[in-house]
Amino acid sequence: MNYLAHLLLSGDNPKIKVGNFLGDFIKGKQFEALDPMIGKGVLLHREIDFYTDNHPTVAISKDRLRDKYRHYSGVIVDMFYDHYLAKNFELFSDKPLVQFADLSYKLMESYWDIIPPRGQKMLPYMVRGNWLVNYGKSEGIHRALQGLSRRTKFDSKLEYAIQDLLQYDAEFESEFKSFFAEIQQHISVFREDLINSSQ
Numbered sequence: 001m002n003y004l005a006h007l008l009l010s011g012d013n014p015k016i017k018v019g020n021f022l023g024d025f026i027k028g029k030q031f032e033a034l035d036p037m038i039g040k041g042v043l044l045h046r047e048i049d050f051y052t053d054n055h056p057t058v059a060i061s062k063d064r065l066r067d068k069y070r071h072y073s074g075v076i077v078d079m080f081y082d083h084y085l086a087k088n089f090e091l092f093s094d095k096p097l098v099q100f101a102d103l104s105y106k107l108m109e110s111y112w113d114i115i116p117p118r119g120q121k122m123l124p125y126m127v128r129g130n131w132l133v134n135y136g137k138s139e140g141i142h143r144a145l146q147g148l149s150r151r152t153k154f155d156s157k158l159e160y161a162i163q164d165l166l167q168y169d170a171e172f173e174s175e176f177k178s179f180f181a182e183i184q185q186h187i188s189v190f191r192e193d194l195i196n197s198s199q
Contacts, residue, residue, distance in 0.1 A: 001049065008092065009183065017104070022038070040195065044194060057178050057179040061171075069156065072156045101130065131144065142159070
């Protein structure tokens with residue numbers, strides 16, 4: 001899952017949300033040096049990724065892209081699913097997307113000092129480009145895919161994946177809705193157990 005999904009699946013605890021956001025930038029046991037609740041947010045991030053990577057519905061979405069994009073198919077599906085989450089945000093959240101995004105940006109900026117350098121480099125671009133809201137537009141996802149393509153070491157062709165999004169829009173959206181209802185339920189239980197655990 002990508003940034004919007006990770007943030008929404010964090011629930012209402014701000015430290016869990018910050019840790020979940022940091023999950024892409026914290027490796028191994030580095031989370032143990034953080035505030036314990038932020039560290040739990042990192043663990044939540046990893047559970048979201050594990051659940052997503054092993055879900056049969058996500059596998060169907062990836063398989064549609066695999067011949068063209070090989071191991072980048074998972075990255076593309078993560079982006080596509082954030083697109084459909086932004087597009088259908090009112091189905092999964094009580095907050096409007098614009099308000100949710102603004103609160104999320106402000107929260108991350110308030111924890112600036114603990115964000116690793118790679119995250120500090122990215123966050124201003126995210127805020128300035130309003131990524132979380134613009135994911136809901138096909139042109140927003142296209143720009144994000146172009147940015148990812150520029151950062152890959154090899155010719156990933158990620159920038160062309162927008163054509164697949166448009167061609168198989170109904171299929172991807174149906175798969176996303178089915179999957180996201182399931183991951184919300186799973187992560188809600190996992191998150192509460194994690195918050196209440198002594199670890």
